[in-house]
Amino acid sequence: MTPSPTSSADAVVVGAGPNGLVAANALADAGWDVVLVEANDTVGGAVRTAEVTAPGFRNDLFSAFYPLAAASPVIQDLHLERHGLAWEQAPRVVTHVFPDGSATPIERTPEATAAVLEEQAPGDGDAWLEMVEQWQEVRDPLLDALFTPIPPVKAGTTLARRLGTDGLLEFTRLALLPVTRLGEERFVGEGPRALLTGNAMHSDLPPDAAGSGLFGWLLCMLGQDVGFPTPRGGAQSLADAMERRFTAAGGTVRTGARVEAVEVSGGRAVGVRLTSGERIGARRAVLADVDAPTLFNRLVGDEHLPEAYVRALSRFQWDHPTLKLNWALDGPIPWRSPEAVGAGTVHLGVGRHGFIDHSAAMATGRVSREPFVLLGQMTTADPSRSPAGTESVWAYSHLSHSLARDEVGLEATAEGMRRVIEEAAPGFAERVIAEHVQRPADLQAANSNLVDGAINAGTAHLHQQLVFRPANGLGRPETPVVGLFLAGASAHPGGGVHGACGWNAARAALGAEKAVRRRLLRTAWSRLLPS
Template sequence: MSNHTSIIGSGPNGLAAAIAMAQAGYAVDVFEAEQILGGASRTLELTLPGFRHDFGSAVHPMAAGSPFFRSLPLAGHGLRWVHGLSALAHPLDDGTAVVLEQDLNESARLLGEDGPAWRRMTEPLARNWDAFAKEILGPLPLLPRHPLLLAGFGMRALLPSTILARSSFRSERTRALFAGMAAHSFLSLDAPLSSAIGIVLAASTHAVGWPVPAGGAQAIPDALAGYLRSLGGAITTGKRIASLDDLPASGSDLTFFDTAPRQLASIAGSRLPASFRQRLQRFQPGPGVFKIDYALSEPIPWTAADCRRAICLHLGGSFADIARSEDAMARGRISDRPFMILAQPSLFDPLRAPEGKHVVWVYCHVPNGCTVDRTEAIERQIERFAPGFRDCVLARHVSTPADLEAADANLIGGDISGGAMSVAQTFLRPTWKQYATPDPSLYLCSSSTPPGGGVHGMCGYRAAELALRRRR
């Protein structure tokens, strides 16, 4: 046994797999096609010098709450979390905003008549976050260690968001807040399972908050890489692996792919049966995103002052407005008033922009591979809640779905979630036995495996865990 592992791709999942294998005593080599490691978790000067923009992920509740990341000494390798004064703000057309605080008691107070229902939904999960996260951030367990906790979550999570919001909350304000949470699923809000991610994100707010890494998302893979190197692992950037023959001649005992399923099929080639390669090729990507990064002369002039307290905002208005936007996306159309996720990290992290200036990150959902320019619709939505926004813009950098894929081959058609989150693809991910393939030395560890998209590293950790268990 050579006890040597190769990792193709240096996103958080690839680095998590690399660390888990290095901790088990394996020699590890990571190969990254781009010049900068991190996959979609990179920070770049996309607009003007001195303005640091996150290429992909920006706000990281699941990274801060990741059971695997929390077990690692990442603070010793430069990772520091920055929180806003509030976790999240959701502006409405009446000039106010629904605010979600990290403190559950304060959130319940602010939500008024819906406070008790919000507490019932989130408190058991937030209070037992470590146990809950270990249960859900991986393949669904046949014998859960905390069955009552998981059952309480599951009864709500299976419901469409439209049903859960109507049955749980009386106020349209709270329903709008939950719609923004649920829309992270990239599902129509009347689809089964669309409530699941909304509940998880709501619980994570009160467990770990919605922080950003100081200096940018790049700090997460940089810290992972620093720890991996301390374990003896090696990372090579600027080396695209097009076939297994491109790996070092010494060969590997195990190879992990932090890639999309179709790239696994292409790189592995004849090492995998033709029928399995076809299955990987048929795996459906999810909807895409259209993203804009802004350099601003001053903070966004939100009508609702509460919006200036939060790093992250959901822009879309009422539950009905957001439902219409996400339904259009699910049907392959675009919305004139798209639901958007916006981050304004420089309000709280001075490392992001020159003194007195600011960066903003925003995207809306679009059909996979959409070629329609959404710049005007996005800016119109921001102006809806912050008149005068355009007057603050110094520069903008537009990333279409094609641009995102060109910069990171895993983002097929602009898909940032690792594949369509249909019921079938949620429970039946593309590989054999979750992460394994018919070749016992090849594993998929990307966000196309359980638990799916998000910066948490659990796909990589779970894949390594399976590989080590099978080797033993």
């Protein structure tokens, strides 16, 4: 028998990352008494900011730019601007810088981007505008389909009706294309091909993998639609606004409270036990913004799960580790490429074949000779991030799992990243006031969901998407334990700050509660009515 809890609530939400915060807000809006527990002393999960380089320089520790949040109906419906959130945009969305110094940007408007592409390769400007027109046609039903549980019946029906049979087949083909093939089919020049491929590699999909085309296309089109916005003052501002909204709705936040176990009685989640020994009961549900292996194998325990589910979870695949460098600079980055000036996000280090070489290095466990580097110019996007005339900068690169805790390999990768940036911006090193390194183990220590620096809570490969995420099942937040819902990015639709995983879990919990009430009502009526 489970001992009586120290306290209780209608629901306990474990983890105050963006998904946990969204789930907590949704339940509080429904009138539930909700306790949100977070192991760290600060809410936000992978949405956090701190001064880790030099005084006055605000560095986003994990994520930084949020096109998915800006487009997500889940985030937008929270109206976080009423709770202090404001967005900033860089003059340019993203620029890809080639090793020879040439560069291709996504500008703030489709027309401006098309003009650059047309100048670089005649015909590519019109091809870009055609792609934007395709995006505008499918935008709303597609986002609804992506951000709702499987199967997305209503959104899918709307999408099919809008596209027609031929259009739906064509779009399905696009969704399955490798991004390299998508670029070759649509464009003549290397610029737009690199933009598509670089954005696809924000996931862990190699550029020749099926499905990578959809990732690249989606991020490019979001960048052209809503930009790559960043919260004024730092990523932490987004998390703080969510927390303020939740507490204003009556919710309770407990930071510095690490969960030791999800308590299960009679096959149902009945609460959580903290490492302090305190117990918090859950009268209606437990929602976990926790990676799937940690939730099921450690917090719940295999003994409470069907054998087939345990077996399926044993095949869970993580996405690639991440190495991140943060800098405080005494001035702007001295780019060789004018197109990189004013870009919030810069992709650099590789040309057409370099993407494949970098992916091959990750697949074979070697240090990439020419790493693909993603860089953020945060003061360019948001002047509040550092003193006037300076720049707050980060860069990261993905690497193989075998290098995640190999100090020699990590330093070689970091040195390769520094070299790539110096070649693209001679004099960069001379502007560095301070550097702060986040190794994969450091990322995990700061946020336990980022296992070995994997930032998407599981691979984006097709074998672990949709009904296969996080394991064979329905692609939904319900779990084999009654009253326990997976609210983290290991659930469909996966990584990214869009809040859908938390929102879907909250909807499932509310729906389960309604189903229970309906069953009880039917039972009561059956007893009252004559036989």
